Amino acid sequence: MESPFFLLTVLLLLSSSAAVESKPGASNDLVRSSCVNASYPSLCFRTLSSYSGPANTPRDLAQAAVKVSLSRARKVSTFLRTRVTGKGKRERVALSDCVEQISESMEELSKTLRELKHLRGETFGFQMSNAQTWVSAALTNEDTCLDGFEGVDGNVKSDVKRKITNVAKVTSNALYMINRLNETHS
Numbered sequence: 001m002e003s004p005f006f007l008l009t010v011l012l013l014l015s016s017s018a019a020v021e022s023k024p025g026a027s028n029d030l031v032r033s034s035c036v037n038a039s040y041p042s043l044c045f046r047t048l049s050s051y052s053g054p055a056n057t058p059r060d061l062a063q064a065a066v067k068v069s070l071s072r073a074r075k076v077s078t079f080l081r082t083r084v085t086g087k088g089k090r091e092r093v094a095l096s097d098c099v100e101q102i103s104e105s106m107e108e109l110s111k112t113l114r115e116l117k118h119l120r121g122e123t124f125g126f127q128m129s130n131a132q133t134w135v136s137a138a139l140t141n142e143d144t145c146l147d148g149f150e151g152v153d154g155n156v157k158s159d160v161k162r163k164i165t166n167v168a169k170v171t172s173n174a175l176y177m178i179n180r181l182n183e184t185h186s
């Protein structure tokens with residue numbers, strides 16, 4: 001026969017661990033409803049629900065989405081730099097163009113993040129329009145990088161394509177989150 005005290009302890013432990021587990025889920029409803037119409041909903045949900053910073057408002061989510069995009073672009077950039085000494089000439093050219101395009105993309109995403117961190121009521125519309133312009137430009141740079149590999153044979157091509165495609169998808173989701181922030185504001 002277990003003592004009532006033991007049972008109570010077990011119950012308390014169970015309920016406190018449940019509380020801890022459900023805590024990140026608190027904002028999951030917002031993430032889910034915000035991602036449902038994104039360009040890549042499941043990728044959106046996966047990246048934003050595992051995001052470690054605040055994710056409680058459309059503004060948080062727009063910032064988080066841009067941060068995710070920036071961090072993936074940064075990783076890809078490091079990868080590209082280590083592969084730029086590829087064998088074929090066309091592959092080398094495509095890679096070094098890509099390094100430049102991704103670095104521009106990173107600059108545009110950084111500018112966007114700064115803008116989103118300093119949003120003010122009286123300049124909101126102008127700032128949103130800047131953010132939209134810069135994220136679109138970042139996306140264009142990523143697409144241009146991908147196009148550069150058309151007709152290139154080489155063993156890094158499929159790796160690069162996969163990684164850049166992923167960056168372009170999270171960037172496209174970031175653009176969606178910015179549009180959403182703009183819509184929920186008005």
Ligand SMILES: *[C@@H]1O[C@H](CO)[C@@H](O)[C@H](O)[C@H]1NC(C)=O
Binds near residue numbers: 033034036037
């Ligand atoms: C998603 O899109 C559908 C169809 O356009 C619309 O009815 C719904 O309200 C949208 N949901 C959100 C959360 O944006």
Ligand SMILES: *[C@@H]1O[C@H](CO)[C@@H](O)[C@H](O)[C@H]1NC(C)=O
Binds near residue numbers: 128130179182
């Ligand atoms: C933001 O929303 C307003 C009002 O709906 C719209 O006029 C404007 O074009 C939008 N701006 C951007 C950058 O989407």
